[in-house]
Amino acid sequence: MSLVMFDLRLNYPLIGEEAALIEHCIHSMPSNELEQRLLLPSWSGALQDRVLAAQWLGLSGEESISICMSAHHALIALAFAAELRGATIVTEDYTYPGFKAIADLFEIGLLPCETDAYGLVPDALKALCAQHSARALYIQPTIHNPLGILMPLQRRQEIADLAQRYGLFIIEDDAYRFLAKDAPARFYDLVPQQTAFIMSLTKPVSPALKIAYLLAPPQLAPALATAIRLTSSGASALLSGVASKLIHEGLIDQLIRRKRQEAAVRQIAAKQILVDLSLQSHSTSYHIWLRLPEGLQAPQLERALRKHDVAIVSGEEFAVEQHKGSQYIRIALGGEAEQLRLEQGIRLLKEAL
Template sequence: MKARYKAIVDRYAQQIRSATLTAGTRLPTHRTLAAREHISLATATRVYAELEKMGLVSGETGRGTFVREILLPSGLGIDQQAVATDVLDLNFNYPALPGQGELLREALRQIAGVGDIESHLRYQPHAGRQTEREIVAAHLSGPHFQPSADNLLIVNGAQHGLTIALMGLLRPGDVVAVDALTYPGFKALAALYHLELVAIPATPTGPDLDALRQICQRRHVRAIYTMPTLHNPLGWVLDRNQRQALANIARQHDLLIVEDTAYSWLIRRPPPPVASQAPERTVYVTGFSKNVATGLRVGAVVCPPALRPALERAIRATTWNTPSVMTAMVCHWIQDGTVARFETLKRRDARQRQRVLNTVMEDLPCITHPNSYFAWLPLADEARADRVVKALMDNNISVSTAEPFSTSGTVPQAIRVALGSVPVETLRHALQQVRAAIELEQSR
C-alpha cells in the first residue's frame, strides 16, 4: 500500500507543479478519490494530508480540497528568480571573490584608455574578433586539446553556446540521449526546440554506456549531451576509457556530441575532453560565468569546421554577436593572468566548502566531488523532497529537489545543494538546517 500511496501523491504533486492542475482547482472528495484509486478512505485522507504538508493543496471545511497558488515556481525554484535579501540561496551557484568589483573597475578603465574605443559601438563579427578568438583558443589549449581560432566562436555564455548548438544543428523531433539527471538549462532548451530526451541510467562513476548502446540500437538517436568533467549535479569526472568509449559509441551510431564543460576548470588536471577523442563530431561548449563572474556573459564554442556555418547563422539569429566590451575585458583578464588566479582561488574555495559540507553531513548519504560547488543528497525511501524544500524555504533557505534535473519517468527523492553563493561562515549554519530538515523528514 505504501508504494501505491506514494504513486498517487507523486502524480498529484507533478500535476500541480506543472500547472496541469491549476491554482483553485477543486480536487475530488476523499470518498471519490478512494473509489477512483481503489484505496481505503483512510489512505485517501492521507494522500491529501501529505499534499497539504507539501504546501500544494489546502482543505477548506465544508467546501473541499483545493490546489494552492504555490509560491515556488515550477521546478521548486530552479528557474532563476529574484531572491529576497534574507534568503540563503543554496539553489544557484554564483561564486565570487573579494575584490572582484575593483578589478572590474580597473579593467573598464584600461579598455577606455587604449585601442579604438569607438569600435565597441559597432557590430562585431558574428563569431567574435579574430584576435580575441585566438586569445580564448590559447586559453583553452592543453596537452591533448589545441582548438583552432578558426573553429572557435565567441558566444554570450555557455547557455548561449548550448542554444546555438541545438538551434543550428538539430531539428524538432530529434532524439537526444542525456543523463537521467542532467543540467536543467539543457532540459529547458530541449523543450523550447521540441527535442525528445532519452535518459541514460547512471552508475556511481558516470553514465551507463552499455545502456546507451542499447538505446542507440532501439532508437534513432541524433545526439548526446554530456558533462564529462564535473557533472552537474552528480559531480563525476569520466576517466579516459569512459571518454573513449563514449566517442566510439558516437562514431558507431553517427551521433553529434554536445560537450558541456562549464565546471571543468574546477578540476586542476582533468582528462582530455571528449572533443579531443572525437573532434569531427563534438561541439565543445564552455563559459566564463562560474570561473570569472556570472554577470559577464562570455563563452566559447569549439566545433568541427563543417559545422561552423550553421552555428554562426544561429548566433546571427539570436544575438548577432557577443558584446565586445565584455569580451575585451575577459580577454584582457586571460592575458594578464587574472582568470588563472580566479580559477586557483575558486578551486581552493570550493574545496573549503566541501570540507564544511563533509563535517556537517557526516554519515548522511551525499554524492559530490571534492572540488565541486554542489552536492546531491539522496533521501530515504519514504521521505519527501518537496517537504524538505518547503520546510527550508519557511526558514529562508532555498534548495532544489531532483525534479528540475530529472529526465526519466521516475524522479528520485533527493535534494541538490549549491555551495558557492553564500559566505563560508554562513554556509555551515545553512547546511546544519538542511541536515536538520532532512533528519526530521526521514524520522516521520
C-alpha cells in the same frame, strides 16, 4: 547572496575579487580599443578574441571557435546550426535543467541513460542507440551537474567509440571543468569532427561576464554565425575584450585557482555538518548531491525549509524522466558569498532532516 534567504539553490561562486579584476580590465583598455568594442560585434566574435581563447583552450587555431553570450546561448545557436529541432538526444538520467528547457523549446526528445560512479554507462548507451534513432548525446563529463562525477579517460574513450559507431553528435557542456585541476581529455579532443564543446565564463568569473566559447566542427561555422546573428547580433565585444584581457594577463587562471581552493574548503565544511548522510560530490566542486532519508521527499523538505528561509533544489528538476528524483536534493555551495551564512543554511537543512 540573498539578504533574507540562505541560498543553497543557485551556484555562481563569487569570492570577492571579481569586481576589481573586471574594473581593471576596462580601465586599462586603450581608448581606441574601447571605442571599437562599443561598435556592433562580429557575429562569431573578433579575431583577436578568438585567437586568445583558442590558445587558452589549448587549440592550434581559432577557426573552430565561436563566441556566444552564455552557455544557454551556445546551446540554442547549436540547436539551430545542427538542425536538432525534433531530434532525439541521449543524456544522463539526471541532467542540467537549462538543457531540458531548451530541449522542450526545440521539441527535442530526451533519452535518459543510466549512470554509475564513473558517469554515463557505455552498455546502457549502446542499448539505447540500438533501440532508438538518436541524433546526438548531451553530456557533462567533468564535475557533472548535479551528480558531481568526473568521468575518467577510459570511460570517455569508450563513449567516444560508441558515438563514432552510431553517428552521435556529442554536445559537451563543461560548465564546471575549470574546477578540476587535471581533468581528462575532452570529447572535443577525442572526436573533434563530431563534437561541440561549450565553456562559459559565468561561473569561472561572474554571471555578469556573459561570454561563452563554443568549439565545433569547422563545417558548422557558417550556420553557427547565422544562428548567433539571428539570436543575439553577436556577443558583446566589450565583455569579450574583458575576457581576453583576463586571459592574456593570466588573471582568470589565478581566479580559477582561488575558486578551486574555496570550493575544497566549503566541501569539507559541508561534509562535516552532513556527516552520516548519503552524499555524492567532487572534492573541488560547488555542489553536493544528497539522497534523502527513507520516507522523506524533496517537495516536503522544500516546504519545511522555506519556513526557515532556506532554498534548495529538488532532484526532480534534474531528472529526465517524470516522477523521478524526489528522493534527492542538490545543495549549492556557491550561492552564499560568506561561508558562515553557508554553514548556517546547511545546519538548518541538517536539522530539517
